Amino acid sequence: MQLLALALYHRDGRPTPRVVRFRPGALNILTGESETGKSEILDIVDYCLGRSTPSLPDEPIDQTVGWYALLVAFPDSRMLLARPRPAGASTTQAMILTGDTSLDLPRADQLTPNSNVAALRAQLSARLGIEDFRFQPPAGAARSAFNVSIAQATLLCLQNQNEIADKKALFHRQTENGMAQAIKDTLPYFLGAAGPQQALNRHHLNEAQRAQRAAQRKLDDAYRHREAVDAGGVALLRLAQNEGLLDEVPQAPAPEEIRQLLEQALTVTTSVVGPVDLTDRRYQLDEERRALREQLQQLDETLALLDRWQKQGEDFTGELRLQLGRLKAINLLGPEGDHDHSVCPMCTQPLEHPDAPAAEILTLAEELAGELDQARTVQPIRDEHRRSLQSERAAVVERLKVNGAQLRELTASDDRMRHLQDQQVRIARVQGRIDQALTTGSGSPAGGIAQLQDNLVVAQENVAGLQALIDEDDVASETERRLTDIAADMTTWARRLNLGQAAAADEVTISLSQLNVVLRRPQGRLPLNRIGSAKNWIGYHMVAHLALHTYLRRHHRPVPAFLMLDQPTQAFFPAKIKDATTVRDADWDTVTAYFELLRDVADLNDGALQIIVCDHANLTDHPWFQESIVENWRPHDGRRRALIPTDWLD
Known part of the structure; x- marks a missing residue:
């Protein structure tokens, strides 16, 4: 696949697009002053080939362009790949037209989305001959499988002005997240060292x-x-x-x-102990115990009352004896007992309250003595009654003891029955668990x-067999062998450009692990990032990509047959240059050598490789250079020339 034309369509729908045409199978040079849109050519091509997020500047392209279109050629057919200007950060819309070698750019009114990016990539991949297979990363790799397509092949075809002078990265978008690993995974396939069978x-x-x-x-x-x-x-x-x-x-x-x-x-098996109802017997014993306690309480109250009577009687008889003893003193009186009891016998004075007569006192003493004799006759009866009550109480207490023993025996029997029943339950539970374990274990x-x-x-045998099959393929060794073939041209061309350390190196090659140029020397490997000067970084990028694409064309690999380089001579001019033709003290011999190598490699591939260069340089003294120019964006006849026409900006 090579590029035939790039077209920009105005947003207002004007019929005439801005068209840049390329010559297939040859060196195409697009030269001009700074800020004329040369670098945007690569970004537009990348976008038209299926990139979802374009990296185009806001002005003036974003203000004027409504559609981008790329016309590409295959050996016997053509495809038109058109993409509308994204309304936001990205878009998946696309327009695809296919036809024979007469297919050309459409009119502005014919542009309409009829597909998407996924279909665009799928059709391009099929036309290129990229086999339909899904790359499977090694087991345990922290990345996902993906479909190999034009998306990975394009990474080998583009070098913008920052990438071609990068001493740490060799390929397009290599420094973006995940891109380096995608290149490492797919480069063996594009070189022919691995294929769908290895992936399968x-x-x-x-x-x-x-x-x-x-x-x-x-x-x-x-x-x-x-x-x-x-x-x-x-x-x-x-x-x-x-x-x-x-x-x-x-x-x-x-x-x-x-x-x-x-x-x-x-x-x-164990004997089954059924439940025994002891409720009635326990109720009878409880009722009996309650009645006995009531009877015992009554006896205790009666005995207490009897004791109180006994105490009161003893107190009464004691008082009687005391009073009787005192009254007996009246018997000591003789004739004095008949004195006038209203007069004090000592002082013969009349008494306010006359004393009782002695006869009355004697009569009272006799009555007290009779009461005391009567109390003595009651005491034996009281003692007999106490003994009867105490005997009856002892019988009740004994019956309570028997009742308590019966209740305790009943409770113990109940506990024994409950224990036996619990044991039966435990045995049944254990046997149930055993039965379950045996049933489960039988599965x-x-x-x-x-x-x-x-x-x-x-x-294990299946894994070993497949591992042996993969080891026999030995993709890594085969990839290294093919990179060695590429290294032969790289070494020759690096020495031709007199790049730093190239003369002393045994071999200049591409390291798959580092994705960069490496020089093999007797004293050890030398990576590009340890070689100084932008001239060398750009030169090694050039020889690496030229040798890689020459190898791809020789072996008819499914990679687009074009290489686009942006500003390969930037190392020889000031950082902010308007027009390289005005710089007289640049190393024009080296610049010429760079372009001569590009011309010779295009001729070497005999039409199989298209090289497109966007650069400031313009070698006016070399006819072959002038013949290779497809666009020259320098003022002519007082009119400014650039990617965006002047009248589009009015």
Whole structure:
């Protein structure tokens, strides 16, 4: 695939587009002053080939252009690839036209989106001959699989002015996130060292490794399950032994012995103890105990009352004895007992309250003595009644003791029955767990592990076979061999341009691991970033890409047959230059040598390679250079020439 024409269509729909045409199979030079839009040519080509996000400047292109179109040629057909100006940061819209060699750029009114970027890339990839396959990264790689397409092939065809002078990166967009790895993954395919079969083998290897890991996990799970079953079986054996289902359990029984003992524990039967209703008997005893306690309380109250009577009687008789003793003193009186009791016997004075007569006192004493004799006759009856009550109380207390013993025995019997029932429940629970364990364990017999082991062996053999097949392909060695073929031209052309360290190097080559130019010397490898001067960086970029594309064309690889270079002579002119033709002290001999190499490589490929260069230089003294110019954007007849016509800016 080579480029025939690039067209810019005005946003207002004017019929005449701005067209830049290229010659296929030859050196195309687009020269001119600074700020005329030369560098935008590469970005537009990149955008038309399917890039979603263009890197075009805001002005004046964004203000004027409505559509970009690229006409490309294949050996027997042509394709038109048109993209509308993105309304935002990106767009996926596209217009695709295919036809024979007569297909040309459309009119502005014919531009309409009829496809998208994905379809555009797919059609271009198919036309280029890129085989339909999905690149599978190695197992464990932290990146995703992707479809190989024109998107990766284009990275080998473009070098903008910053990239061609980059000492650390060799390819287009290499420094963007993920691009370097994409180039490393696809360059072996584009060189012919790897293809869909290798990718398919690697995909099958990834699948086989995934199956091997799954088989290993299943086998490990089976082992863990068996170990868990064995440990659980031993625990069940200990429980069965504790409940009396087994007499003796070995300390470390074998798996087969565990199953036999568990089955034995299931055969043990125990007598069933049914529930016994003791509610009525307990109720009777409780009622009896309540009645006895009431009776005991009544007896205690009666005895207490009797004791109070006894105490009061003793107090009364004591008082009677005291008073009687005092009254008996009246018997000591003689005739004095008949004195006048209204007069004090000592002082013979009349008393305010006359004393009682002695006869009355004697009568009272006799009455007290009679009451005291009567109290003495009541005491034996009271004592007999107390003894009767105490005897009756002792009988009640004894009956309470018997009642308590009966209640305790009833409770103990109830506890024994409950314990027996609980034991039956525990035994039933243990036997149920044993039955469940044996049923569950039967789903993973020893034969199951053997089958899983066989599956793992088959998976391992499958992985080993695919790995051997991939090792036989040895993509890395084959890629290195092809890079060595490319290095032959690189070395020759680097010495021709007299690039730094090239004369002393054994070989100038491309390092796939570094994606950069490397010089092999007796004292060791020398990467490009350790070689000074922008002249050398640009020169090595040129020889690397020229040699790479020459190899691709010789071997008919599915990569677009054009190489676009932007400002390859920038190292020889001031940083801010208006027109290189005005610089007289530049190294014009080296500039000429660069362009002569570009011309000779285009001739060497005999029409199979198209080289497009956008540059400030204009070698007016060399007819071949002038014949290679397709656009010269320098003022002519007082009119400014540039990518965007002057009248578009009015």
